Amino acid sequence: MDRPDLPLNALRVFEVATRQGSFTKAAIELRVTQAAVSHQIARLEDLLGVTLFLRTSQGLLPTDEGRLLFPVLEHGFDAMARALDGLGGRRNIEVLKVGVNTTFALGWLMPRLAAFRQAHPEIEIRISTNNNRVEILREGLDMAIRFGTGGWSGHEAIGLMDTPLSPLCAPELATRLLHPADLGQMTLLRSYRSAEWPGWFEAAGTSCPPVSGPVLDSSIALAELAASGAGAALLPVSMFDHYITQGRLVQPFGITVSAGRYYLAWPSDRPITRAMSTFSRWLSGQSPEETGPYSA
Structure with a gap:
């Protein structure tokens, strides 16, 4: 049976609502009412014959069907934006949204990021810092640099470095x-x-x-x-x-202990873009202890 034509506006509303994790925040970004967002999501669910969101005590969470649809739409809309920029004569810039543990961002990444931008002017890195608690999909990120032991369910991860x-x-x-x-x-x-x-x-x-x-x-x-x-x-x-x-802190003893490593992680079901691949290779090349992918 032929699938009915899906309204582009409803697909866009779904992409924003998933990224924002809230109908209210989606309405603010799209400059419409919350009722309009709810209506578009209900219309899309009716046309697809599936439930796209679960309303839980933790907020708005995508179902398995929603998680499957989101990355396809997100990258599709990004590709459309890049194509339209090209038609308008603007340089084709690919945006990469990366969540970064604050300690790693300030202590290691930010001093080196200028070198990446110089080497890859076609990629715009947008950094969002966090205290190691990050939900890549819900926060609308492509990748995240996290500290831990790896093995995050539903994610691929590349070990970057141990920091005793x-x-x-x-x-x-x-x-x-x-x-x-x-x-x-x-x-x-x-x-x-x-x-x-x-x-x-x-x-x-x-x-x-x-x-x-x-x-x-x-x-x-x-x-x-x-x-x-x-x-x-x-x-x-x-x-x-x-x-x-700077003399603000002293290390009185040379004894160290490892509590984990820094990893670059991304959802297993997310298509790998050129920007993701380029950033991953650059980051691994900058890191002294690159390891292979770790998936779970």
């Missing part, structure tokens, strides 16, 4: 630290990964003291708090070289 953790503190506090056990005399600032400090003390060959310092979900915030003299923070040293060079 070591205690960092203000110079005035470091003068009190002769042995790893001396850290028990000061506040130990914590991330939401509770096993990090016990893991470091185990690597140092000494027992872990009670850890009761503030819990923060940002390494940048931990570094700033440590630099202010509030305590010692367990941080990826290579991401905070500039703090050490």
